[in-house]
Amino acid sequence: MGQRKSRSLNLMNWRLSYKLAIVLAIPLLAAVALGALRVSTQLDEARHFSSLSDQMEIIPALFDFSNAVVSPATAASLGLKADDITPEMVNESIAEVRNLAVAGDFDPRITENLTSLLEDGQALSSTIQGGSIPRDELKKRTVDFLIRCEATFRMLLDLTENTDVLTDGTNMLTAWNAQRTMLDQMTSLAVFATNPEAARLMALNALNIEESTLGLLQGTSLDTGQVAGMLANVAQKRSLITDFVPSLAAGEELRQAMVGAYVPYQETNAAASERMTATLDRLTSDARTAAIRDSIVVLAILAVALAVALLVARALSVPIRRLRDGALGAANHDLPAAIAAVKDGADVTTVELAPIDVHTDEEIGELARAVDSMNSEALRLAGEQAHLRQQVSTMLETLARRNKTLVEQQLSLIDSLEYEEKDPVRLQSLFALDHLAARMRRTGDSLLVLSGTRPRTRSAPAPLGDVLRGAVSQVENYQRVRIGNAPQGYLVGSAVADVVHLLAELVDNALRASPPNSTVTFEFSPAVGGGLLLEIADCGIGAAPEILNEINSRLAAGDSAEIHAPRQMGLFVVGRLAARNGISVRLRPTFDSETNAGITASIYFPASLLTDVQQSTPEAMTERPRRLRSPDQPARHADQAAARAQQTTQHQQVPPMPQQGMSPQAPSMPQHQSQAIPLQQEQFPTGPMGLGSPPRYDDNR
Known part of the structure; x- marks a missing residue:
């Protein structure tokens, strides 16, 4: 769980949609933050100017x-x-x-x-x-x-830091300073009664300061025509003070001139205040308008940027998604189906793979074309491999048929020699050659199975006992095989050759994997659906559970199994023969002990392969099933069978010659009559003078 969480936190493991979302979200969020900061700054300026307007x-x-x-x-x-x-x-x-x-x-x-x-x-x-x-x-x-x-x-x-406001404020203070000189002028009038010269000098000095100060206002934003009038008033006051003669009329005239100068100053100060307030209101309105404008511009730019980003993301994600879906579909479905069709014999030129639905010329399109090229190359290699397998199968079939033809000729020659030979020693050698040739013929049949060729099949059914004998006749050390109770019945003719071959392979494996002094036993038992279950048990070296699971998987695969090692060719032949006839083959341990585990091959014959089988109805199991016979039990039965065979031989004047034509055919009498050879606890009889003569099952002659 922790490892999965750490992998999900790794940026390299994120899906493409998440990566594109992050790539698009970061600049968009940055743009939104910058736009919001700019709008917020302008709104702050608007609030600041509004506050200044109120304060002014x-x-x-x-x-x-x-x-x-x-x-x-x-x-x-x-x-x-x-x-x-x-x-x-x-x-x-x-x-x-x-x-x-x-x-x-x-x-x-x-x-x-x-x-x-x-x-x-x-x-x-x-x-x-x-x-x-x-x-x-x-x-x-x-x-x-x-x-x-x-x-x-x-x-x-x-x-405030606005230049216009500061300029208007400076001009206002300039007018304020000019107005302040009028206080000195008014004060000088009170001195005229005691010291006219000093009063005149004081008043003229104040008038000069007022005039020079008013000169600073000329041409400014506050000079709307009243500055000239104010300078004229200064000139009038200078003339009155210069020629001032203390009298009631002169004093009243000077006083009126002084009082008349206050009105323009008040108007100038009021105009300056109004200009500053108007400037601040305009700045407030401009800031708010700019904030609204920038908000609209930022939102429009973000909408356009988001639309373009989504289009670009879609231009990236859609081809990549199509490439992924196409590659996965080709890898999981299309390419395996095409390869399977080629393996089944279809011409590689007629099998086509749909190209990936990406038709752009950029890197993703080039990658799609590269994937299409890889799929085409894989299909071409599959075609070459199928052609090579076909050639190998043809070669195997040709070699197998040539070898089988030679073996058939060899068997015919051995049969002639056996029929004419009287010397027991030479007859025993001929029996050995006969058995060796039969095993060689089974090897040829295996090659035909590997090549995928079905051999010629018979049409008449064969007794189950003869099928077992035919299978045992094709293995080495056939003397160690013990056949138990075989039910009376017949195997359909179309499956006889394949079943004989299948059983021969299983028995051969059992004999090779068990000690030389041990036996391999056959046991039949009823099965579900009217079928039969045949178990071939040995007490050999056994196999590990994982190896048994692998072997059973390959046996269940049948025709689709692959040969992974030359030593497993027999199992491959068994799996293909079983799949061809609807037979189930499984391997399991024979005993539950570790010293003599052994392997038991369970072969299930469905009812469709059997005819006229006489068997008892199986009873419900009420206790733990017994284990198979221990290795010493078949030996006792073998001694009894040998004794019976010896007694039979003593009553014969001429030892029976093994006939090559032992091929079991359908009996001419009705099948319900008891014509089957009894197989109860049977051991193969010895030949004349102790020479073992193996039975041979020849289905092709």
Whole structure:
């Protein structure tokens, strides 16, 4: 589980769709993050400019508050009373400034400065209303108040970094400084009564400063025509002060000129405040518009990028998916089916594989063409291999038939020699040659099976006992074979040759894998479906369970099994013969002990291969089945059979010659009559004078 989890976390093991999703998601997420950051920055700027616009609204209120404080102070310095400024007006301006300070959410430092300025202005206004402050002290406190006002204005202007706002604020402060010189001008009028020359000098100096300051405003954004009028007012005041003669009419004319100059300054300051507020509102609107525009642009770009990315991803994933499906389909279905068709004899030129459904010219298309080429090459190699197998099969069949023809001629010659020979020693040698030739013929039949050729079959059925004898006659050491109770019945003619060959291979394997002094036994038992179960048991070296499983798998594979080693050719022949006739062959251990395990071959004959089989109905098993006979039991039965054979030989004057024509044919009498040779505990009889003569089953002669 942990290994599977670690493999799933490995980037190399991710599926292509996940990799493409990651490749597309990372730049898209980065673009979304950058776009969102840009829009957020513009919205922050819009909020900042909106807040500055709200904060700049306090500047006109501060101008009104400063005028409400300075005007009475100026009038008091001249010994006059400012009837147009009342304490209620001062309190209202203070309240307005405080409300705007709270609403503007200023920096604590600015809020503290505003609070101190309001307190100083209120204190100065209260002092002026009391009328108990000396003129010099009043001028000093008024100048300090104006300096504090200018410092507050500069702090408010420092909140913004916009050039237009800073320019308008600087021009506003310039006009503010020009307006401040009027305080010195008004103060100089009070000195005319005591020192006219000093007063004139003081007033002219203030007028020069005002004129030079107003000159800085010419041509600026605040110069809408009123600067020229303000300079004309300065010239008028200079003329009046230069020719000033203390009189009531001259003083009133100069006073009116002084008072008339306040209106343009107030208009200039109000215009500057409105321009700054309008500029901040415009910047707020521009920032919001830019945020909305950038949001739409970013979303549009992301939509286009996502669409293009999906198209590119689809252009990659669809061919790769088709390539994968086509390659897997060819590897798992199409190519094996085509190879199987070629193996079955189809011409390789007529067998075609569908090309992979990728027709592009890029790398994936080239890979698809390469896979198609590999499949075509594999099919061509399969055709060559099938042709080579066909040639090998033809060669094996040709060699087997030539060899079989020679063996048949040899058997005919041996039969003639046996019939004419009287010497027992030579007759025994002829018997050995006869048996060896029969085994050679079985080897030829095996070659025919390997080549895929079906031998000629008989049409008449054969008794089961004769089939067993025919199989035993084709093996070496046939004397060690013990046949148990064989039921009376017949095997269909079409399967006789194959069954004899199959049993001969199994018996030969059993004899070779068991000790020389041991026996191999046959046991029949009823099986399901009306069939028979034949078990060929030995007590040899046995086989490991994994080897038995592998052998049984190959026996069950039948015609589709492959020969992996020359020593397994016999098992391959058995599997092919069993599959050809619908017979089941399985191997299992004979005994459950490890010392003499042995192997038992279980052969199931279906009812379709049997006729007229007389057998008892099997009873239900009520206890643990008994083990097969131990190796010493067949020996006792062999001694009894040998004794019977010896008695039979003594009654014969001439020993029976083994006849080559022992081929069992269908009996001429009815099949239900007892014509079968009894096989109860039978051992092959010895020949004359102790010479063993093996029975030979010849189905082809």
